[in-house]
Amino acid sequence: MGRKYRAYPTPGQDEVLTRWGHHARALWNLALEHRLMVGRKHDGRSWVWSAEQCVLLTEIRNDPDESINWIQDLPSTASQQVLRQLDQAYKNMASPSHPAGQPVFKRRGSATRLHFPGISVSVHKLNRHWAEVRVPKLGWLRFRLSREIGGTVRSCTLTRNGLGWHVSFSVHTGIRPAVPNKKPGCGVDFGITVSAWVSTEAAPRLMPPSLTVGEQLHLRELERRKGRQITFAKKYNGGKYSHRLRKTIRHIAALHARQARRRLDFTHKLTSDLAKNHGFVGIEDLRVLNMTKSAKGTVALPGKGVARKAGLNRSLRDHIPGERRRQLAYKAPMYGSQLRLVTPHGTSQTCPECRQRDPRNRVGCGRLFACVHCGHTDHADRTASIEIEARARRMGDTVIKGTRSPVRGARGRAHGTRLRAAPAAHVT
Template sequence: MKRRHDEGVKADAGRNYRAYPTEDQDRVLTGWGHTARALWNVALEQRVYLWEQRRYTLRSVEQCKHLTAARAELDWMGDLPAQSGQQILRQLDHLLTTIAQIAKLTTRRANRRRDFTHKLTTDLAKNHGLIGIEDLRVKNMSKSAKGTAQAPGRNVRAKAGLNRSILDNTPGERRRQLEYKTRLYGSVLVAVPPFHTSQTCAACGLVDPESRKGCGRLFACAHCGHEDDADHNASVEIEARARRTGGLDINSTRSIPRVRVPAVGRRRMREAPTPVHAS
């Protein structure tokens, strides 16, 4: 009975081997490594040049022809096995294809973010007479925590994630759009100091770090016991600061008056006919 290949055979997850080349072999392998690096750099530079100058996409199939000519003219290039050089060019194809896919995804995400920001700021400027925002210093907030070699930073990975989150919300772009859209729609934009907005109770005004422990979503005032969603509590405090700054006589919300135009034709059809009186 013929046994299947995958029955009773233990799968080999792969093994790592360490080679001990001789001095001559080591010299040859080192030379191949330098040649492979030079081939990669030259092939990449050639593709970049043709794209920037002529908008022409060069692929490995065409570059392999150039490689064959180079191997015949250059001894150091001819020493590299032909299959290795062709594989390098194919890997360059794969790399550039992956970069192009990533670029498309990045562009799509940026377009979605831009579209959302425009819709959000337009809605705020049209439907609210007073808009309060925090006067954030985004550049300072998104500084890297890496530090230096003499004084390395702490929690670098967590700070990098926080920086990405801050920049992903585009606070600077939102403020820029609000500044010109509020002038366009006749509303008022007030930037307030951002200090302790997340630690200030919107009910009693007490500032206490104990009211917002950690990064939780719950705000619980340590003084009066007021509880609320942390973001909502901060937004109420920001609105109160905006009103104290100069927006007391402005309605925080408004709606654009909409005049309903009657359907004249349908209305006339429903009217009763006017009786005719004999003269």
């Protein structure tokens, strides 16, 4: 299980962690360039793994050259974790069931993230509300103990977003899947206008706005201010960001982080309630990446309705259907429930009374369902949830063990020729 807490470093610790974050990003880019160089040398048939690069990393850390002091400044355990994460990125790329493409270089604006193995950190509880974790070469870092850790810490991750630093623990709790709870199942239709409609309920579940009206206006003004300041920096300051521009960027990041927390809060409450109170939860097996593709097109073949499609994509991502599916996949076994994925085609066009599927049952883009065969009328999302439950019930006891759908078609064509898995190359 994962445990995430808000961390409160001192000004000195904040400076060190920020510096380490840049070092970890530079090490990722350096290690990736090394692997690509070896792959080009061997015609893309092999790449270097972390076992060989860790040996090179030790030699570099022992080098007295002052130009590479930044590698010596970063803790060795964090450096090794960067290389192991790069290993995992290549394994994801080579896995047919994973949608990841070839690993890419990280920009300066990438998320700051530092990983430490559980053996290199120790956690000490101060009182009911506060605790501290000992990080190598940093000392004791305080964090708000909002919930008990409840297990053995396997790894520790330090991240930073617009609201500040956070510490996450991967915890071995020893919790096993619960026995089936024998409760009635349900079907859930996730949407945009209606966040979720459960087939066993008469009213929909609506997600509160992730930003208030005042926050939306403030965010719009900040984005306009950021655009003006960037234009000024490029025109008169040689592209160098001013302190006011950096302050504007921090305010925008804080609003986006607050928006993400509100979305995640609603999602956790929704998925926990569904998993606790139902024997199975049926949802549509959606391809979210395909649904949120841009309609921009190309220069030769420009798209149509690009602005409308962009707004639809933002609304769809705001309801994070992929995150809801991921949470249901691990919460359902905890409470004796099951997650069942059904085919999404025609769920809102099938009548629950006469079982006839007809596109004419849905006229226009409204939320009204009117069967042209038996005359049954209802809300379109409620009709879809009933059909999802019926399809999930016919699936029987099929258990979903993963959170990703099989990837159809070839992957990696947009990234060029994909590297093939092969034994690690010998580095000389």
